[in-house]
Amino acid sequence: MADERQYIEKPTVLVVDDTxxxxxxxxxxxxxxxxxxxxxxxxxxxxxVMTGTPPDIILLDIMMPVMDGYETCRHLKxxxxxxxxxxxxxxxxxxxxxxxxGFELGAVDYITKPISPPIVLARVHTHLQLKKVRDYLKDxxxxxxxxxxxxxxxxxxxxxxxxxAMASLAETRDNDTGNHIRxxxxxxxxxxxxxxxxxxxxxxxxxxxxxxxxxxxxxLHDIGKVGIPDAILLKPGRFTSEEFEIMKSHTxxxxxxxxxxxxxxxxxxxxLFYAKEIAYTHQEKWDGTGYPxxxxxxxxxxxxxxxxxxxxYDALICRRVYKEGMPHEKAxxxxxxxxxxxxxxxxxxxxxxxxxxFQEIAKRFEDTDQDLEKHARQ
Numbered sequence: 001m002a003d004e005r006q007y008i009e010k011p012t013v014l015v016v017d018d019t020x021x022x023x024x025x026x027x028x029x030x031x032x033x034x035x036x037x038x039x040x041x042x043x044x045x046x047x048x049v050m051t052g053t054p055p056d057i058i059l060l061d062i063m064m065p066v067m068d069g070y071e072t073c074r075h076l077k078x079x080x081x082x083x084x085x086x087x088x089x090x091x092x093x094x095x096x097x098x099x100x101x102g103f104e105l106g107a108v109d110y111i112t113k114p115i116s117p118p119i120v121l122a123r124v125h126t127h128l129q130l131k132k133v134r135d136y137l138k139d140x141x142x143x144x145x146x147x148x149x150x151x152x153x154x155x156x157x158x159x160x161x162x163x164x165a166m167a168s169l170a171e172t173r174d175n176d177t178g179n180h181i182r183x184x185x186x187x188x189x190x191x192x193x194x195x196x197x198x199x200x201x202x203x204x205x206x207x208x209x210x211x212x213x214x215x216x217x218x219x220l221h222d223i224g225k226v227g228i229p230d231a232i233l234l235k236p237g238r239f240t241s242e243e244f245e246i247m248k249s250h251t252x253x254x255x256x257x258x259x260x261x262x263x264x265x266x267x268x269x270x271x272l273f274y275a276k277e278i279a280y281t282h283q284e285k286w287d288g289t290g291y292p293x294x295x296x297x298x299x300x301x302x303x304x305x306x307x308x309x310x311x312x313y314d315a316l317i318c319r320r321v322y323k324e325g326m327p328h329e330k331a332x333x334x335x336x337x338x339x340x341x342x343x344x345x346x347x348x349x350x351x352x353x354x355x356x357x358f359q360e361i362a363k364r365f366e367d368t369d370q371d372l373e374k375h376a377r378q
Contacts, residue, residue: 010035011128014055016045016072017090018064026059026090029117030124042067046075049082057128059120060107062091062098070105077106084134086127090115179365180314181219186361187310189215194350201346204302214303217275221282221307224254248291254279274303282307285342297344305344309335309351312342313358319367328359 012035015026023038030036037055039045043066049055058076062069069089076082088109089102099110108127111120192214196205205211225233228250232243239247258276262268281295281304288296290308316331326334332355339348351358 011056012037012053013124014039014045014048014058015090016040016042016058016064016069017061019061022061026120029120033121034124041065042069042072042075045072049076049085054082054085056131057086057088057124059088059090059124062089062093062102070101073102073105073107084131084138086131088123088127090120179367180318182365183314183318183361184221184307184310185215185218186365187313187358188218188306190354190357190361191306191309191347191350194354195347198346198350201302213271213274214278214306216271217273217278217303218307218310220254220258220272220275221278221311222250222254223257223275223279224250224252226257227253248283251280251283251292277301277303278307280304282311284308286344287341290342300344305347309343309347312338313351314362317362328355328362 010033013030014037015023015030016039017023017026018040020040023040027036027038037048039048041064042060045058045060046067049058060069060072069091073087073089076085076087083106086108087106088111089099089107090111090113091098092113094112102110108130109123111123189211192205192211195201196207196211198205228247232239232246235243255276258272258279262272280292281301284290284293284295284300284304285308286297286300286305288294290300313331313335316326316334317328319325332352335343335348335351339345343351
């Protein structure tokens, strides 16, 4: 047992006092149980604290030259690296105002001189034990925070994989390639970032979490196409009126598919809230001539209005096996012409300001000949 105690590191106590006799007295009192460091003024004490391993507790006199104890304590508590070191004032200043000032500065205790050795030892021991508990709780909190962050990352990853997997199901049956998913995601983010401080939209979009959810949910806008027959979905020409009615049902099918998934889980998932909105309302038009509900103006959710611009732009500029993509300038002109009819006027204004960014996104995720050939074989 004695051998084991040799390897238990003693706590370090820093004693700060300008009187050599007091330093000698305190060193003699503490040395059997603690490793003792000394300093004869506050400035020297701060250097000792910042050099090497910091002390576990500080016994601090108040009346000293160069820098007094109050100022020393203030410096210690202002520094994130030293603010958690317990400070006990050990002083001849016995007025209530002096003691109150010490506690206001962050001291854990206040002992007046002449000291009682057993009381000093008891209080040092007590505050070291309390510090040990605080340090343990701090370590546990940091561990738990790291665990929560890791679990959150895992949940987010599962959400993203789920969304992309569901979206890929739709695109394996559609004429769109996987790049369409990525392009529309970044289009929506560009529009949302542009509008986040707009007076009409700031209450909805001035939140990084909301914009991130819109970005993640965007790929599910056409998930309902899974339920559309191939003869209609893959038809290169114009639809008959009957075919178009069937095609329009993809908005309802998409929303209902997400609702069904939530019901099976027994809870509503925040990350799918915007996915339902986008799937169901991205074909609505500002003037009320869209589908499935014929909503108009602000009755159309902002997520659906954003996707409407993103989806139409991408449909215009992207290539297909059976057609060439439209030039960027022509697509921009068509979007502008549809301001106030198909699209929210303010969103079109934002689009015009970020049109170059749209073009860069389209170029970054451009469909290659290989992409189109591979998709055509699926």
